[in-house]
Amino acid sequence: MKNIKESANFIWSIADLLRGDYKQSDYGKVILPLTVLRRLDCILEKSKADVLQKFEQLKTTNIENLDPILNKTAGYNFHNRSPFDFNKLIADPNNIAANLRNYINGFSEDAREIIEQFEFENQINKMDDNNLLFMVVKRFQETDLHPDHISSMEMGYMFEELIRKFAEISNETAGEHFTPREVIKLMVNILFLNDREMLTKKGITKTIFDCCAGTGGMLSVAEEYLHELNPDARLEVFGQELNPESYAICKSDLLIKGQNASNIKKGNSISEDQLSHEKFDYLITNPPFGVKWEKFAKKVKEEHEQRGHGGRFGAGLPSVSDGSFLFLLHLMSKMKPADQGGSRLAIVFNGSPLFSGSPSKTKNESSIRQWIIENDLLEAVIALPNQLFYNTGISTYIWVISNHKPTNRKGKVQLINSVDFFKKMSKSLGDKRNELSDNHIAEITKIYGEFVEATHSKIFENKAFGYAKVTVERPERNDKGQIVLDRKGNPKPDSALRDTENIPLLMDVQEYMEKEVLPHVPDLPAQKPISGEYCVYVLKCKDGTFYKGQTSDFTRRMKEHENGEVSWTSKNLPFEVIHWEIFKTREEAVKREDYLKSGRGREWLQKSYENKTLKVFERQAGAWIDETKTNVGYEINFTKYFYQYKPLRSLDDIRADIMALEQETDGLLKEII
Template sequence: MNQQALSAFIWSVADLLRGDYKQADYGKVILPFTVLRRLDCVLEPTKQAVLDEFKAKAAAGINAEPFLLRKSGQTFYNTSRLDMGVLIGDQDNIASNLHFYIQGFSADVRDIFERFEFAAQVDRLAKAKLLYQVTEKFARIDLHPDKVSNYQMGLAFEELIRKFSELSNETAGEHFTPREVIRLMVNLLFVEDDAVLSKPGVVRTIYDPTAGTGGMLSISDEYLADHNDQARLVMHGQELNPESYAICKADMLIKGQDVSNIVFGNTLSDDGHPEKKFDYMLSNPPFGVEWKKVEKEIRAEHEQRGFNGRFGPGLPRVSDGSLLFLLHLVSKMRPSVDGGSRFGIVLNGSPLFTGGAGSGESEIRRYVLENDLVEAIIALPTDMFYNTGISTYVWVLSNRKPDHRKGKVQLIDASAFWRKMRKSLGSKRKEMGEADIASVTKLFGGFTEAQIATVHDPDGKEVRREIVADGEKPPVAPEGGKVKLAPLSRIFANEAFGYRTITVERPQRDSKGKILLGIKGKAKGKPQADSSLRDTENVPLGEEVDAYFVREVLPHARDAWIDHEKTKVGYEIPFNRQFYVFEPPRPLVEIDADLKKVTRRILKMIGELSA
């Protein structure tokens, strides 16, 4: 079954609900029924074998669970004689039978339907006399993985959540990430480890603290399976939204994962995987969402546990908690002596530069840069996400950098690597194609500086683009055309993003202009500072403070001095500044000539009108 047919079927169910349900509530029915039918189809081939085993073990008084799991061939089972095909054969008892069928599942599956609040929806559908029709419609479609792949199923769930979120004015982007962004992140995560991951029987762990519907975990698993079908990725995650959690857990069940590794709850206030460390991690935390609801718990951990907890380096402002997720992932890194970790996280532009020296944001940046954890930051195109058109960045962090990356950070401006979508989805108007993803992955993997060469014809129209690696020659411009070069990949030392904020003081003076001196304590005999004249300067870490002061301050204020006790170290990553290319304005002669042409044309048109 193709994706379009699957989506069309699922949406046809909405026609049954129209009138009895608000549009925003369609998902409360369609999502759990889709999951139920998926699980029903997966268990169908082993249904009878499980029932026979259950009967035999019950008669012998033996705990049947391990035997039933083996018979089902899955990490879940159902001991009811019912399935969806049988359910629609008894229209009069459909509600009670459906409740009985759900109770026949193993505990992890029952938890999924509790998160969906499925029992309440069954009763509501029965009251509206719609339950049989909806059940019958789903019973007629085959959602077995042989017919509908996990990838297709994931896309279908994401489309449903996006549409239902739009109808209810919720934020769809909080629940899942566009698939091409995940593919890029997965490539960046694994590209340097291809040799290790290709070994037979290799086992690695991966974690997503904002798991959504499990897209990041699933695509990571698909990547590894494509490259080494003997490798195994053990998945872990946590999710706050009940419906997304239920879908993620169902997906992990079908994949044969241990679903106890998928935890429900708020990652920041209630870590579902305390003390655990992971080989790889991925996350797309919500952009610009405040953490006021869990402020008490987070501040308590910061103040009481310090660097023994997750938030030792500092706390960002309450209005944006995205850097808290970055710190959470840092705390989950496996020690470098045990093999280390690498993770990718999607952040908006704010964490790059918000907050001056000494602020929580700056201290977090300082911690990850001074500890040499940042491998690369990649700027994505705008309009890539379903709920926002703002600039976004993928940060790649690792505590096992290869030697050639140590002490350095790579910045890649991939904002031009996109193609326009045929149809916009919410705020998403652009997507990265396979070639775009491959180009960015190559730039990261190659760890080299590069430029993007844009070739224009004589009319100024863009003809093509080429990536020019360091040391390569740019393309030759066509006759009458030109080639524009712009930085694409740049490499910096960690300390290039650090600075010292110095406080520059100037003396108080009396009405006659005489400098006022202190009369007691440490200030005795020294000029008193005038707070109204106080100023600050940011001095790059690589520069001597005194030399900077003599060159930049004293020529303009001969009586100034530095209050060294107030000096603070800060870090910021002015990403856009590193890729800015100054284009000089056209010569005035050309501008004058164009203005004269336009003026003559306007005068001619006026003359024709008055004739």
């Protein structure tokens, strides 16, 4: 780490030369490309003479593409055939601009493409015009960036530190391009943990992909982990990165390490998927939090609507204000099928994807969670400490996705609460005030690997995160307080009283209604017959007698009684409907009417009335679920699962603290006076 600090501070100090001629926000346009150039220059130094000699020999041949031959001579996947290097550049101060251009143009195609990403030509002109170019190049020539002095891992740290500093002084989003290395180590530990035995096999080759590769930090840590585990193993790394400078840094790192640099693609992973037909063993990323995606919404929506699950976004689309789930679905589309060995995935999210999006007919965030969990793809969610990242202090989580879960994990999801696993940094870096120690990483990895219920680990069935969002209706009432019925005689729902309830999928809906809803709303009378239904009815008249009748239009018949059009009841108004029974045929209704008019029937009727078992005494629920509006959703409420009750402080303790404060302030006042 000492080499990193010294070299980073030295390179950072070079930016002082740019003061006055450059805006602070533009320092990186000079420092970053020259750091890459100097790194490449140090690597090629030993073989430079051999490459130039070989180049002279080949110039007279008819070979069109000399790059493979000269690369082999250089011992890397790149070379430089220019007569210049940094030592020779500073030996000719008067021609520094022209010679530097010649030097850059002397790189092989892959290396030259990396430098072009920085658009460095403009900076050469500007520095030369301001007599800065020689001084800046000389300062870089004085620092040793060879891998023997600074490893690839350390170089990655240094680039990230430089990017963070440039972003910080220009009030840009610090840390936008990278993830703290200790978080990456944790993610890589989790990804590889279950495969350690397989990864120790001789000659094993695996692939890993990062769709937001940044400067390549995640890929480098994964590669280093596998190399330490098994020096004979090979991890082929792939990535895509939108930011040109980060893309160039990432690609240069692969070039130096002998990896296939063409595996790193430039562009927006969501709108310009340049690895659309590839599948990978491992997938890892930290997408930008809360990124808006309206710029390419048309393309994404077309893929969702036209290709469904044949494309990347069949499970649903998140709100255009936060595209986090797009990156997850994009990565999941690149997982190998389970019958081909399957894949594992780790992604960093903020809290929003855990709960955003309400269940609806439109496929949204809730639908995405539902698809992931119901297909048994979510293995674990790990809550990280706050203030771990450079550009945000908010809560962050690692989601672990797998389509080949171990047997003991099938049908289950593990939640790990590691918010207290951190140590304070001696000096803050942007919003980063906390960090994970090696012991913290080991402890969290152990909790994940053991897969048991404990203080920081909870295990749930997949269904535990699901719920039915049901629409609860209550009846509309008229000015007299009477229930309004629809054409079928059912209570008409009142939209003003309409409410929704989220009922866990592990709970019976009717049981939930009886416990949580119905006790809080008044009951309704039993539903009466509607027009077209054959029925028998019983009226209790004013004089206490019972009238029995049958009809196929209950509503019309009741109006006839009310209007005094039925001779028997017209003399005993008003009346009360106390009983009714519905039948399939008129014959059945007539037969039942005759029985109720018989001696036994009258006796049964009187006894039932006294025992309150007639229809008038029956009640139906005062609220009901409209099942046509029910939608299923999923959410992960971390706070609920790990909540621990903390009793309030006693009044005596609070009073004692107040008295102590008063005495302290009183003493201070006396000292002042």
